[in-house]
Amino acid sequence: xxxxxxxxxxxxxxxxxxxxxxxxxxxxxxxxxxxxxxxxxxxxxxxxxxxxxxxxxxxxxxxxxxxxxxxxxxxxxxxxxxxxxxxxxxxxxxxxxxxxxxxxxxxxxxxxxxxxxxxxxxxxxxxxxxxxxxxxxxxxxxxxxxxxxxxxxxxxxxxxxxxxxxxxxxxxxxxxxxxxxxxxxxxxxxxxxxxxxxxxxxxxxxxxxxxxxxxxxxxxxxxxxxxxxxxxxxxxxxxxxxxxxxxxxxxxxxxxxxxxxxxxxxxxxxxxxxxxxxxxxxxxxxxxxxxxxxxxxxxxxxxxxxxxxxxxxxxxxxxxxxxxxxxxxxxxxxxxxxxxxxxxxxxxxxxxxxxxxxxxxxxxxxxxxxxxxxxxxxxxxxxxxxxxxxxxxxxxxxxxxxxxxxxxxxxxxx
Numbered sequence: 001x002x003x004x005x006x007x008x009x010x011x012x013x014x015x016x017x018x019x020x021x022x023x024x025x026x027x028x029x030x031x032x033x034x035x036x037x038x039x040x041x042x043x044x045x046x047x048x049x050x051x052x053x054x055x056x057x058x059x060x061x062x063x064x065x066x067x068x069x070x071x072x073x074x075x076x077x078x079x080x081x082x083x084x085x086x087x088x089x090x091x092x093x094x095x096x097x098x099x100x101x102x103x104x105x106x107x108x109x110x111x112x113x114x115x116x117x118x119x120x121x122x123x124x125x126x127x128x129x130x131x132x133x134x135x136x137x138x139x140x141x142x143x144x145x146x147x148x149x150x151x152x153x154x155x156x157x158x159x160x161x162x163x164x165x166x167x168x169x170x171x172x173x174x175x176x177x178x179x180x181x182x183x184x185x186x187x188x189x190x191x192x193x194x195x196x197x198x199x200x201x202x203x204x205x206x207x208x209x210x211x212x213x214x215x216x217x218x219x220x221x222x223x224x225x226x227x228x229x230x231x232x233x234x235x236x237x238x239x240x241x242x243x244x245x246x247x248x249x250x251x252x253x254x255x256x257x258x259x260x261x262x263x264x265x266x267x268x269x270x271x272x273x274x275x276x277x278x279x280x281x282x283x284x285x286x287x288x289x290x291x292x293x294x295x296x297x298x299x300x301x302x303x304x305x306x307x308x309x310x311x312x313x314x315x316x317x318x319x320x321x322x323x324x325x326x327x328x329x330x331x332x333x334x335x336x337x338x339x340x341x342x343x344x345x346x347x348x349x350x351x352x353x354x355x356x357x358x359x360x361x362x363x364x365x366x367x368x369x370x371x372x373x374x375x376x377x378x379x380x381x382x383x384x385x386x387x388x389x390x391x392x393x394x395x396x397x398x399x400x401x402x403x404x405x406x407x408x409x410x411x412x413x414x
Contacts, residue, residue: 008074008075008078008080009071009074009075009325009328010070010071010074010081010084010087012325012326012328012329013088014070014071014084014087014088015067015068015070015071015321015325016067016322016325016400017067017087017088017091018063018064018066018067018070018091019063019064019067019068019318019321019322019396020322020393020396020397021059021063021067021091021095022059022060022063022064022067022314022315022318022392023389023390023392023393023396024059024389024393025055025058025059025060025063025098026059026060026311026385026388026389026392026393027385027386027389027390027393028055028059028102029052029055029056029059029060029307029385029389030382030383030385030386030389031382031386032048032051032052032055032106032382033052033369033378033379033381033382033385034379034382034383034386035048036048036378037375037376037378037379038369038373038374038375038377038378040052040378041299041303041369041370041373041378042373043299044298044299044302047105047106047107047108048106050105050106051102051103051105051106053302053306054098054101054102054105055098055102056306056307056311057187057188057192057306058094058097058098058101058102058120059095059098059102060311060314061192061306061310061311061314062094062098063094063095064314064315064317064318065191065192065195065314066091066094066127067318067321068199068314068317068318068321069127069131069148069195070084070087071321071324071325072199072202073131073134073135073148074134076202077135077138077141077144077145077148078138078139078140078141079131079134079135079137079138079145080133080134080137080138081130081131081134082129082130082131082133082134083129083130084130086126086130087130090123090126090127090130093119093122093123093126094120094123096119097115097116097119097120097122097123098116098120100112100113100115100116100119101113101116101117101120101166104116104166104169104170105169108169110170110171110172111170113166113167113169113170114166114167114170116163116166117163117164117165117166117167117170118163118167120159120162120163120166121156121159121160121162121163123159124155124156124158124159124160125156125159127152127155127156128152128153128155128156131148131152132149132152135148135149135152136149143201143215143218143219143222144198144201144202146219146222147194147195147197147198147201147218147222148195148198148199150190150194150222150226151190151191151194151195151198152191152195153190154186154187154189154190154191154194154229155187155190155191155195157186157190158183158186158187158190158191161179161182161183161186162183162187164179165179165180165183177240178236178237178240178241179237181236181245181246182233182236182237182245184249185229185232185233185236185245185246185248185249186229186233188249188253188305188306189225189229189248189249189252189253190226190229192310193252193253193256193286194222194225194226194252196256196310196313196314197218197221197222197256197259197260198222200256200260201213201218203317203320204260204263204264204279207273207275207320208264208267208271208273208275208276208279209267209268209271209276210263210264210266210267211263211266212263213259213263221255221256221259225252228248228251228252229248229249229252231248232244232245232247232248233245246293246294246296246298247294249290249293250290250291250293250294250301251290251294253286253287253289253290253293253305254286254287254290254291254294256286257283257284257286257287257290257309258287260279260283261280261283261284261287264276264279264280264283273349273352274316274319274349274352274353274355274356275316275317275319275320275352277316277353277356278312278313278315278316278319278352278356279312279313279316281312281356281359281360281363282308282309282310282311282312282313282316283309283313284309285304285305285308285309285312285363286304286305286309286310286313288304288309289301289302289304289305289308289309290305292304293305299370300367300370300371303366303367303370304367307363307366308359308363308366308367311359312356312359312363315355315359315392316352316356318392318396319347319352319355319392319395319396320343322347322396322399322400323343323344323346323347323399323402323403324343326346326399326400326402326403327340327341327342327343327346327403329403330403330406330407333407334406334407334410338410340406341402341406345402346399346402346403346406347395347398347399347402351395351398352395354391354395355388355391355392355395358387358388358391358392359388359392361384361387361388362381362384362385362387362388363384365377365380365381365384366381366384366385368381369381
């Protein structure tokens with residue numbers, strides 16, 4: 001397990017601007033469901049569905065993953081961020097591109113798609129230029145660095161393909177369905193699942209008290225997933241309608257979920273904290289999503305993975321990272337000799353559990369609205385999402401407010 005390098009952690013505002021955007025995008029997704037009801041959950045090609053999918057993948061998951069990486073790479077991997085002063089501009093470009101893409105997909109207007117088709121790939125390439133050189137030159141933790149580097153590579157590739165698709169739509173050229181499938185496979189398995197599986201090697205033992213997968217097994221899994229994804233993507237492009245890509249994505253997601261659940265089995269009940277429970281619920285949802293995808297139930301699989309499972313996994317981590325970042329701020333600003341509050345005091349486990357309860361109440365409503373698409377059920381699911389992400393955002397904000405209150409008491413704020 002790598003040693004944390006707290007002195008190398010970036011300024012708090014860099015990761016926080018992404019992490020705090022996550023629940024805001026969750027509220028946007030709830031608003032889309034409120035407006036469109038069951039239309040957004042009927043077909044993968046409906047404009048409202050396309051908009052909602054990218055609210056989840058870019059707004060919710062993208063912001064959480066970018067913010068987590070900006071904190072994780074310097075502090076846990078020792079990878080230097082090149083040009084880190086440009087992070088505020090990267091945050092603005094990424095979220096502007098995501099907003100324009102969602103608006104363009106929803107309204108079918110051409111100019112937002114033109115801009116998003118350029119800005120979003122450029123944002124991912126910018127992220128790669130900022131992080132990959134540091135990953136290459138960092139010392140030690142080769143498996144960890146390799147996994148993150150491969151995930152970043154797939155993320156950039158998925159963004160380039162997605163940008164091309166946005167530009168095609170802006171020119172009123174019909175999307176090739178096989179290209180959309182490849183874009184989704186690269187983004188979900190190559191970028192999201194691969195990154196989570198790699199980072200889990202650190203966060204599960206450190207924060208959940210689990211064991212870890214032997215390096216040889218994880219390296220073999222990584223190689224199999226990369227080869228399978230690239231091979232089946234090529235086959236899918238060559239033979240339209242081929243099922244191997246869907247099976248590869250399902251197999252990669254299911255194997256990660258099962259392995260992580262297996263590691264959790266020996267954690268004693270006394271250590272079942274909020275992060276453990278977030279991951280338990282998220283891994284189960286991801287595994288069921290993989291089964292649904294393998295069975296040809298694409299809509300159900302998408303909702304379970306993008307609307308429930310992956311948000312629980314990354315959302316649980318944001319509830320750990322934000323108070324930890326706030327604690328680092330206190331450590332840097334409070335004079336020596338002043339006892340600092342622990343991370344758990346900045347955000348108690350009970351508050352994190354309330355966020356989990358809100359999400360686990362909203363999740364079945366979302367799945368039910370997908371299985372039985374009716375306007376009233378879809379809007380009930382939307383209200384559940386609205387409450388869940390509002391509670392999540394309030395919980396993150398409470399950690400920052402607790403830190404500021406301590407600084408006031410310590411006489412550090414004017």
